[in-house]
Amino acid sequence: MNLILLNLIEGYENFLRAFIMLKYKIVLAGAKNVGKSSLIARFCDNVFNEEMMDTIGVAFKRKKMIVDENRELDLTIWDFGGEEKYRFLFPSYVNGAAAALILFDTTRKETLEDVENWVNIVDENADENIVKILIATKIDLKEERQISIEDAKELCKKYGCYESDAPIGTSSKTGENVEKAFRKAAEAIMNARLQRCSNCGEIFAKKLKICNYCGADAEIKTVQI
Ligand SMILES: Nc1nc2c(ncn2[C@@H]2O[C@H](COP(=O)(O)OP(=O)(O)O)[C@@H](O)[C@H]2O)c(=O)[nH]1
Ligand SMILES: [Mg+2]
Numbered sequence: 001m002n003l004i005l006l007n008l009i010e011g012y013e014n015f016l017r018a019f020i021m022l023k024y025k026i027v028l029a030g031a032k033n034v035g036k037s038s039l040i041a042r043f044c045d046n047v048f049n050e051e052m053m054d055t056i057g058v059a060f061k062r063k064k065m066i067v068d069e070n071r072e073l074d075l076t077i078w079d080f081g082g083e084e085k086y087r088f089l090f091p092s093y094v095n096g097a098a099a100a101l102i103l104f105d106t107t108r109k110e111t112l113e114d115v116e117n118w119v120n121i122v123d124e125n126a127d128e129n130i131v132k133i134l135i136a137t138k139i140d141l142k143e144e145r146q147i148s149i150e151d152a153k154e155l156c157k158k159y160g161c162y163e164s165d166a167p168i169g170t171s172s173k174t175g176e177n178v179e180k181a182f183r184k185a186a187e188a189i190m191n192a193r194l195q196r197c198s199n200c201g202e203i204f205a206k207k208l209k210i211c212n213y214c215g216a217d218a219e220i221k222t223v224q225i
Contacts, residue, residue, distance in 0.1 A: 007146030
């Protein structure tokens with residue numbers, strides 16, 4: 001009898017988990033050719049293309065990510081054609097995003113200088129609690145490297161990026177650190193938007209006053225994730 005009851009409770013919890021879907025939008029920002037579309041293609045489809053097609057306007061992909069044991073985050077990852085002529089689309093592109101990955105290309109110094117512009121555009125158009133993560137791309141091209149990860153350390157601090165010690169160096173060609181970059185983004189989003197109920201251990205939105213699993217009062221019964 002107890003076993004049946006336990007199964008029923010577990011079933012109900014799984015139902016609740018599925019029902020309270022954690023859906024977030026992540027946007028990528030950075031100049032044309034820094035490697036935005038390639039990073040998304042590697043993360044979502046595990047592919048790399050030396051001749052990646054230009055992104056026309058705006059595109060997006062969806063990917064589910066398991067975090068915090070069995071919890072599923074449903075991520076919509078938005079890709080932006082970095083050309084000037086598409087910049088008018090940027091406000092609506094960033095609208096509602098939980099995280100922005102801001103990319104610079106380690107083989108082109110000017111893309112690091114451009115980071116400030118992208119940070120400003122994100123800050124001007126995004127929700128206040130958007131998290132920013134700085135990403136250094138194309139780290140496989142060691143011979144052509146013009147910027148070291150160290151050079152960009154200061155920028156992370158300056159722009160208030162999540163865990164501001166250094167940008168994440170990635171290669172979409174080899175896959176190095178690509179998953180890590182999106183995991184960082186997921187972790188940052190969860191930190192910014194979710195809280196853990198110390199009564200039942202579940203996580204739920206920070207904006208809620210009570211835990212939507214057990215009904216505990218969020219003011220006294222929660223801990224930071
Ligand atoms: N070697 C190398 N090439 C890359 C990497 N990421 C992107 N590229 C190349 O850089 C070019 C621009 O990439 P793309 O993703 O289209 O940049 P976007 O304009 O920011 O979307 C393409 O030719 C890609 O194949 C990388 O990690 N390593
Ligand atoms: Mg592109």
